[in-house]
Every structure is written in C-alpha cells, then in structure tokens.
Amino acid sequence: xxxxxxxxxxxxxxxxxxxxxxxxxxxxxxxxxxxxxxxxxxxxxxxxxxxxxxxxxxxxxxxxxxxxxxxxxxxxxxxxxxxxxxxxxxxxxxxxxxxxxxxxxxxxxxxxxxxxxxxxxxxxxxxxxxxxxxxxxxxxxxxxxxxxxxxxxxxxxxxxxxxxxxxxxxxxxxxxxxxxxxxxxxxxxxxxxxxxxxxxxxxxxxxxxxxxxxxxxxxxxxxxxxxxxxxxxxxxxxxxxxxxxxxxxxxxxxxxxxxxxxxxxxxxxxxxxxxxxxxxxxxxxxxxxxxxxxxxxxxxxxxxxxxxxxxxxxxxxxxxxxxxxxxxxxxxxxxxxxxxxxxxxxxxxxxxxx
Amino acid sequence: xxxxxxxxxxxxxxxxxxxxxxxxxxxxxxxxxxxxxxxxxxxxxxxxxxxxxxxxxxxxxxxxxxxxxxxxxxxxxxxxxxxxxxxxxxxxxxxxxxxxxxxxxxxxxxxxxxxxxxxxxxxxxxxxxxxxxxxxxxxxxxxxxxxxxxxxxxxxxxxxxxxxxxxxxxxxxxxxxxxxxxxxxxxxxxxxxxxxxxxxxxxxxxxxxxxxxxxxxxxxxxxxxxxxxxxxxxxxxxxxxxxxxxxxxxxxxxxxxxxxxxxxxxxxxxxxxxxxxxxxxxxxxxxxxxxxxxxxxxxxxxxxxxxxxxxxxxxxxxxxxxxxxxxxxxxxxxxxxxxxxxxxxxxxxxxxxxxxxxxxxxxxxxxxxxxxxxxxxxxxxxxxxxxxxxxxxxxxxxxxxxxx
Numbered sequence: 001x002x003x004x005x006x007x008x009x010x011x012x013x014x015x016x017x018x019x020x021x022x023x024x025x026x027x028x029x030x031x032x033x034x035x036x037x038x039x040x041x042x043x044x045x046x047x048x049x050x051x052x053x054x055x056x057x058x059x060x061x062x063x064x065x066x067x068x069x070x071x072x073x074x075x076x077x078x079x080x081x082x083x084x085x086x087x088x089x090x091x092x093x094x095x096x097x098x099x100x101x102x103x104x105x106x107x108x109x110x111x112x113x114x115x116x117x118x119x120x121x122x123x124x125x126x127x128x129x130x131x132x133x134x135x136x137x138x139x140x141x142x143x144x145x146x147x148x149x150x151x152x153x154x155x156x157x158x159x160x161x162x163x164x165x166x167x168x169x170x171x172x173x174x175x176x177x178x179x180x181x182x183x184x185x186x187x188x189x190x191x192x193x194x195x196x197x198x199x200x201x202x203x204x205x206x207x208x209x210x211x212x213x214x215x216x217x218x219x220x221x222x223x224x225x226x227x228x229x230x231x232x233x234x235x236x237x238x239x240x241x242x243x244x245x246x247x248x249x250x251x252x253x254x255x256x257x258x259x260x261x262x263x264x265x266x267x268x269x270x271x272x273x274x275x276x277x278x279x280x281x282x283x284x285x286x287x288x289x290x291x292x293x294x295x296x297x298x299x300x301x302x303x304x305x306x307x308x309x310x311x312x313x314x315x316x317x318x319x320x321x322x323x324x325x326x327x328x329x330x331x332x333x334x335x336x337x338x339x340x341x342x343x344x345x346x347x348x349x350x351x352x353x354x
Numbered sequence: 355x356x357x358x359x360x361x362x363x364x365x366x367x368x369x370x371x372x373x374x375x376x377x378x379x380x381x382x383x384x385x386x387x388x389x390x391x392x393x394x395x396x397x398x399x400x401x402x403x404x405x406x407x408x409x410x411x412x413x414x415x416x417x418x419x420x421x422x423x424x425x426x427x428x429x430x431x432x433x434x435x436x437x438x439x440x441x442x443x444x445x446x447x448x449x450x451x452x453x454x455x456x457x458x459x460x461x462x463x464x465x466x467x468x469x470x471x472x473x474x475x476x477x478x479x480x481x482x483x484x485x486x487x488x489x490x491x492x493x494x495x496x497x498x499x500x501x502x503x504x505x506x507x508x509x510x511x512x513x514x515x516x517x518x519x520x521x522x523x524x525x526x527x528x529x530x531x532x533x534x535x536x537x538x539x540x541x542x543x544x545x546x547x548x549x550x551x552x553x554x555x556x557x558x559x560x561x562x563x564x565x566x567x568x569x570x571x572x573x574x575x576x577x578x579x580x581x582x583x584x585x586x587x588x589x590x591x592x593x594x595x596x597x598x599x600x601x602x603x604x605x606x607x608x609x610x611x612x613x614x615x616x617x618x619x620x621x622x623x624x625x626x627x628x629x630x631x632x633x634x635x636x637x638x639x640x641x642x643x644x645x646x647x648x649x650x651x652x653x654x655x656x657x658x659x660x661x662x663x664x665x666x667x668x669x670x671x672x673x674x675x676x677x678x679x680x681x682x683x684x685x686x687x688x689x690x691x692x693x694x695x696x697x698x699x700x701x702x703x704x705x706x707x708x709x710x711x712x713x714x715x716x717x718x719x720x721x722x723x724x725x726x727x728x729x730x731x732x733x734x735x736x737x738x739x740x741x742x743x744x745x746x747x748x749x750x751x752x753x754x755x756x757x758x
Contacts, residue, residue, distance in 0.1 A: 008393065019632065022658065022719060225431075270639040273431075273634075324443075325628075328627030328628060335619060336620075338619070339613070339616040339617060339620060342609075342615070345609050346612070349605055350606070350610070353389065
C-alpha cells in the first residue's frame, strides 16, 4: 500500500510537471499577460506604445552604429522614423492632456442639445448612408450609456486619436469623422454634447447584452451563431429570393467595410472560446495592445458595457457553460459513490487472497 | 454433426452450442494473473475503458458531424456544441479522452520499460503495443483535422508537407496524400474516412493481437519473477488462495482494476467539465483560413517530444532524426542486451538510463511547445542530442549489466 502511494506520487508529479510546462508556462511565454486598465481612458497605453516604438528605434540606431561600416542611408531612415515617432508621442500627449482638461469641465445638457442638433445629426440620424464603408450610428439611446465619458469627449476632439488608429491616417486619408474637429471646436461645447448624450441615454438596466454588443461591435462584426449580421439580425425568410436579396445587401456591406478596414472584420461567434474573456476585455480597451498595427479602432466601451459584450459572446459561443457545471457536479457525486463501491468490492475479493 | 441433448436450461442450451462455460474459464476465471502487481498493471484496463469512451462518444458525434469544408466547423461548434442535446458533452468527452489516452499510453509504455516487460518471450506484447501507439497517433491526427479549425488546417499542412522528404522535394507525394495542392475537400474527406473507419478497424484488430500476445508469456510482475503458472494455479484451485502466486483475471484482478478505473474516471470527468483547454486548443475555435497562419503552430502535447527531435536540426537531418524517433521504441527489446527481467532500480546503470529518458522526454515535450527562440532552442538541441545519445548507450550499458 505504501509502495503504491509512492509510485502514484511519482506518476502524478511527472504528469503535473509536464502539464505545467506545456500549458500555463508555455502559454505565458507565447502570449505575455497584458493587464486591463479598468476601462479608464487616459491614453497611458497609447503613449506607452509609442515609447516602446521609440526605444526600438533607438536600439536599431545603436546596433547600426556598432557596425564596422554603418550605412548612412539606413541611419537617415531611422532618424526620420525617430522624428516621426517623437512627433507622434507629442501629439498623443497633447491630445490626452486636452481630454483631461475638457473632462474637468461641467457639461450643460441643454446647451449640448443645440450643438448636437447643429453639428451631429447631419450624419448621426439613424439612416443607412455609408460613409466610405461605415454607417454613422444613431447615438441617442445608446452612446451615453455604453461609451465612456472621456472617450466621447475624445471622439469629438479628435476621432482618430481617441480610437488609437491615427497611424492609419498619417499620410493621405483622413478619418471619416474628422470633420467634427472643425465643427465642434470649443471645449465647453464638447463637454455639453457629452452631457446631452448622457442625459438622453437609456438606463444601464435597459441596455441588454445584445444591445451593447450590436452598438459597440455589431456594426463591423457578424455573429452567425446568433443570426447577427452587420446589417442587422437576419430574419427567417419564406421566399428564397427575399433571402438572396438580404444576402446580397449583406455582401455589399461587407465589401464596404473590407474596403475601409483593409480586411473583413472576423465573425465573433466562437471568440469566447478562441480568445477567452480576458483577451476580449483587454482587446476592447485598446486593440493595439494585443495586436499592434491592427486596423480595428478602440470602441471606448465602459466597464458595464464590456461585461455585457462578454455576456453576449458567451451566449453566442459557449451557451452550455451553466449546464456543463451542473452536469459536471452530478457526475462528480456519482463518481464518489462509484469509487467507494469499487473499493469495497476490491476489499471483499482480496481478503481471501492475502 | 455433434450430438445434442434436450437442454435443461437456457445456459445449458447455450453451453451445448457455444461452450460458454469453457469460454468464461479461458477468458476470465481461469486466466491467471500474478498477484505481485501494483496499480500500474491496471493501465491496460484504463486504456480499454478510455477507448470505449472514445468509440461511444465518436458514434454520437458521427450522427451530426458533416465532413465538408463549408460546414464541418459549424457542424461541430454550432450543431453539436449548441443545438443537439448533450452534444457538447460527447464532444468534450471525445476530445479529452483523445488527449488523456496518450497520457495513459505513455504511463503504460514507461511501466513496461521500467519493469523490463518486453523481454524473454514478451517481445510481441511490446511490438503489438507499439503498433497500437502508432495507430493511435494516426487516429488522433486524423481526428484533429475534422473540426476544420485553424490548427486542423495548419497541422494538416505541416504534417503532410513532411512527406516531401526534405531536399528530395517529392511534392507529388504530398499532393497525392492531400488530393489537392493544399488541404481542402478531398483532404478532409479522406481523413474523415481514415478516422472513422480504417484506423478504428486497425486499432480493434491490434487490441485483439495485443491481448493474444499476453496469453503465452503471461503478464510480468513487480519483481520480474518467473512464475510456474501451472503449479500456482493448481494451488489456487485447491483452496490455497493466500499462498498461490497467481489470481483469477475475474473477479480478483478485475476488482482491483475497477477501483483504479473509478479513480481515473473521476480525474477524467474533472478535466472534461472544467479543465479541457489542453485538449481543445483555443486556436482551433477559429475556422480554417488558408490565408492566415497562426502565430504559433504546435502539435498536441503528446506529439511534442518527437516534434522537438525534428525541430532543432537542419531540414534533412531533422527529418532523419524524426523518422528514427518514431521507430526507435519498437527496438527496445533488442537494444536492451541484459537478460535480467527486473525493475530498473535493481539494474544499476539502467536505472539511471530510465530516469534520464523520462526527464529528457519531458524536456523535449516542453521545448516542442515553446517558441523556437533563444535559450529554448539551445535546450531543445541538447535534449534532442541526449535522446539519441541515450539510445546509442543502451546496448552497451545493458551488455555490461551484472546477471541478477
């Protein structure tokens, strides 16, 4: 008996060691852990990203200079990169300092309504006019409840900056919503519009996981396991032709968004299993942190909305979690009885054999 | 024709026609097993039960799985995992059992090596067991293709590429295996056939051969003692159960087996319900996409050691090393030159060899998963070289071993 326990402990120790090496340890090496910032948008990860880039360029310059015959052409290119990166850091610092300054102001919802009607409704009226691949979303019910206050301030101040996709627009194109920068220019106006959006938004209880997902993610991402498409929920069609007409509309929208993003945003049906809750959550805060260079903009959800998005993705990709836990417990209880019965049987049979 | 009496009972009726009493004696009650064994001898039964779990869960999955590149992913992840009642349960059982079965196979193999259970007439047990290992590997690989996720696709791409045999660039063979230039419909269909028909048939036949190979040499025991089964079984049947060195397969040995199986199943179901991602790789929940290579491609954990034997070397040497690693375990009955059938710890240098091999396999396994960069590369290379050094050393150290 003592010997068997010794053998068992050796087998278990080696098995656990192998498991630890190939699972937790190997995965920690392949995908370094990135901590959530608690859905506070203050630009710290944006600036850290550029700082990181700057130190990479600095290392590259040092490495080139250490060469026997450093290439002047390469050094010039690196110097230009460095200049661009430093300018980008300055721009980001200025932008986030602006956001902080504006956020400290008190908003006046009534004054905000006038600015909103004059400056925002022209595009954000709930229609389906595509602007270079994307449809401006209606804002009235959801924006104030789903998106963070700093983010809303930032998106009026400079949309590409707050979404951390300024790298996409550095050369020729400008962000679809760039015109807002010239339409709403006063700090007080910005904070007033945000106050107005907050005032007219639904209560948190009225924002369902589905609504949060559709507003924050569903305008670019399909979720086919929930019948969700980027042009809305796909209805059940009686007539095959109606269905095909819907599918063509869907394909057109996908083409538009592919043109805008450079790649069709993936269907998120199984993302809860393929990426997991933590990854999705951090990704929503700042996609660049986990997938540097991605064309996906930061969407700026607040912590409550992020939880709802995760809940929706669980419904889509892992709806049997509760059933799994419940059935699992039943089977564990059964197994305890099975082990006891098997042990007693063995004892009874072996009492004559010793 | 034989003479038949009017049967006195159903049992008698069957007995006259099928000799069921005799069969029961030969297969169970008078199939003799040494008494001097520990729970590691129950791994055969644990493997049988796990195979049964795989077979039964596989039958249920087969009712809804669609071997089509357009629908395979959704038939698994939506139809089976969400729509069909308890489909998720069968899938989790199937995936976790497919991974855990290799853990038990490795324990079973290393037990055989530790106690020298491949020697003196037991060579065919070892060889048929190794054939089972290879067939299980092929079964696991072909099954891994079926959900048609990113890891399925890219593992299929990488493994079939091996058949171009390095610098020989036999791309025609690769295309012939795939039925296409890249993994596609033809590829999925043929691996589906292999997974649900040809390989399971081969496994069932090999299990039969593996069991049959045990009949004549009998099962080894903890001390490698040569037992006279005639004398000892007579002693048992004459009533000296405590003094006999052998026990009945059923119910004596079986009762111990079932206790081990019960403990194993509890562990197995814990993994099935709460800790399954080692067997259901998250990356494979992304649908196959020939235009996006995953950042890290690695095989399932049980292939990592042989993958790492391939990886640190240049293309051709790596392939040769890989090919040798696949077959070298077959040869252990012939490379071990010592006549001693005894646990490794009584065999001097062989004990060192055994534990070094265990550690080396674990190091190879870990390095096979880690990204091939920096220090991991160096450790991987050292471990791969150690692997071959150990096999080269084996005949010499066992030749010098003292007779016990």
